[in-house]
Amino acid sequence: MTDLSTPPVPTIRALDALAAVIAEFNAVRPLETSIAVALDALRRSLDAREVSLWLHTADGLVRTWVAGESQVPEAAVTAALAAGDEVEGVRAAAMTGGDRRVGALVLHLGRPVERDEGTLLRAVANLLAPELAHAERSRQLEVEVAARTAEIDRERRFTEKIIDSLPLGLYVIDREYRVQAWNRKRETGMQGVSRDEALGRVIFDVLSRQPIEMLRREFDEVFATGRIQEYQMESSASGSARTFRITKIPMRLGDSAVTHVITIGEDVTEWREGQHRYAQAEKLAAIGTLAAGVMHEINNPLATIAACGDSLGYRLEDLQQKGANVNKDLFDYVEIIENEVVRCKQIVDQLLDFSRPRQLAKSRVDLNDVVEKTLLLMKHHGGFKKLTLVKELDQALPAVPLGNAEQLVQVLMALMINATDATDAADAADAADGQGTITVRTRTGPTPTDGAIVEVSDTGQGISRPELSNIFEPFYTTKAPGRGTGLGLAICYGIVQEHRGRIEVDSVVGKGSTFRVLLPTIEW
Ligand SMILES: Nc1ncnc2c1ncn2[C@@H]1O[C@H](COP(=O)(O)OP(=O)(O)OP(=O)(O)O)[C@@H](O)[C@H]1O
Ligand SMILES: [Mg+2]
Numbered sequence: 001m002t003d004l005s006t007p008p009v010p011t012i013r014a015l016d017a018l019a020a021v022i023a024e025f026n027a028v029r030p031l032e033t034s035i036a037v038a039l040d041a042l043r044r045s046l047d048a049r050e051v052s053l054w055l056h057t058a059d060g061l062v063r064t065w066v067a068g069e070s071q072v073p074e075a076a077v078t079a080a081l082a083a084g085d086e087v088e089g090v091r092a093a094a095m096t097g098g099d100r101r102v103g104a105l106v107l108h109l110g111r112p113v114e115r116d117e118g119t120l121l122r123a124v125a126n127l128l129a130p131e132l133a134h135a136e137r138s139r140q141l142e143v144e145v146a147a148r149t150a151e152i153d154r155e156r157r158f159t160e161k162i163i164d165s166l167p168l169g170l171y172v173i174d175r176e177y178r179v180q181a182w183n184r185k186r187e188t189g190m191q192g193v194s195r196d197e198a199l200g201r202v203i204f205d206v207l208s209r210q211p212i213e214m215l216r217r218e219f220d221e222v223f224a225t226g227r228i229q230e231y232q233m234e235s236s237a238s239g240s241a242r243t244f245r246i247t248k249i250p251m252r253l254g255d256s257a258v259t260h261v262i263t264i265g266e267d268v269t270e271w272r273e274g275q276h277r278y279a280q281a282e283k284l285a286a287i288g289t290l291a292a293g294v295m296h297e298i299n300n301p302l303a304t305i306a307a308c309g310d311s312l313g314y315r316l317e318d319l320q321q322k323g324a325n326v327n328k329d330l331f332d333y334v335e336i337i338e339n340e341v342v343r344c345k346q347i348v349d350q351l352l353d354f355s356r357p358r359q360l361a362k363s364r365v366d367l368n369d370v371v372e373k374t375l376l377l378m379k380h381h382g383g384f385k386k387l388t389l390v391k392e393l394d395q396a397l398p399a400v401p402l403g404n405a406e407q408l409v410q411v412l413m414a415l416m417i418n419a420t421d422a423t424d425a426a427d428a429a430d431a432a433d434g435q436g437t438i439t440v441r442t443r444t445g446p447t448p449t450d451g452a453i454v455e456v457s458d459t460g461q462g463i464s465r466p467e468l469s470n471i472f473e474p475f476y477t478t479k480a481p482g483r484g485t486g487l488g489l490a491i492c493y494g495i496v497q498e499h500r501g502r503i504e505v506d507s508v509v510g511k512g513s514t515f516r517v518l519l520p521t522i523e524w
Contacts, residue, residue, distance in 0.1 A: 097132065173261055415515045451519065500519075
């Protein structure tokens, strides 16, 4: 057995051969080529029939570079390595990188291996070993880097998916105000800008429609204070007016200074309308309770005033019949008292419409019938008669299963009287009497919860945006004192709500308004 720790001194022939191998080896890169060259040089100098280089990798893989015609069986290599000498024409030299075995150089000759040849094999093995170790390390490193990159990629895609799935617009800017993240909603939502267009650009260039100075102040505030800032913003960029809640959140990559600002934009239009409706319902309920409470208190004095007025009238007539000279003014005063008492009673009655509980009987109602009944009553209304009436009734309109026809007539009456007043006012403004048109329309809604729709449109003066938010308030009126109490729409609102429906308004100042009542056609 040869002692591998003290290799024998090689002969000149072997040294020459080794020098040739080294020269060629050093001249050629990369590794695979240098190995091929080294093997070739080895083969030439050894006159070997077969020279094989085997590489045993750390994870058990065996890679081979075979220069000869056939491979040496692995068992023979293992045996030769263990023996440290030739076994059945196979001689193997272990290759180490650091303290790790990276492979073995295996020589397979068709004859016994000579001593010099063994030495030469070891020398070449030592020459190639660091290269192999390096290649092996690079390969492992490559695999690791690829795995880590794939993992980071997965994590990034996961985080991206999360922020893209949010029903909110979200973007992130750094201290140079450059966009570092831009989610899907931000691409499709209001002022939608594609991610490719936004990333890396200065936010003021991207959101060019917003006032730069204001935007900069908002970001700077978060950078400076490190506190979350919240704003509300109205926008009509998408066509209809919508309310957004904008939140700016500080983000720190390290422990100290704010490095980024996350901006979240949330469409809170529905939420705000819900809040508004809730507040409105609360207010109506409060008025209802109040009305119920004071009803008797007011009704009794009113009855007394009415009775006193009546008897005053009789007395005056009596005196006149007896020949007394009664001033005509006194009769007028009595009449005024009577009229005003009637008006007060009406207001009290209207207020009572709010009082709860007041569950009126509900039954199947055909909205087309409700329209016809209302029009019958409106026939006697002076202003309404002068206008052009357009009636478009959907004959296939589904019935409202739980409705109160009387209350719904009351709603339509209130809407038509308002429409008449608005058209009168518009006429007064352009001095063209009787030009207005009122359209009453019924149609089938898109869903069972909005199944039956009745609309009253007018060509009146319209309602401005600030006014729109007030018209359903109890006692809100723009009409001359004595002409409106401001309760009409508030009562409509209450009734429609009791029917689990809703009222919508579209209005353009100077053009006219449409009030739309949507009622459910399913039982609830
Ligand atoms: N079709 C309409 N066109 C324009 N403005 C309207 C219309 N309907 C309602 N409004 C506005 O809304 C306000 C409130 O209406 P609402 O019916 O509640 O009270 P009102 O008509 O003033 O008084 P009343 O209690 O007699 O109905 C009106 O004063 C008017 O300014
Ligand atoms: Mg009214």
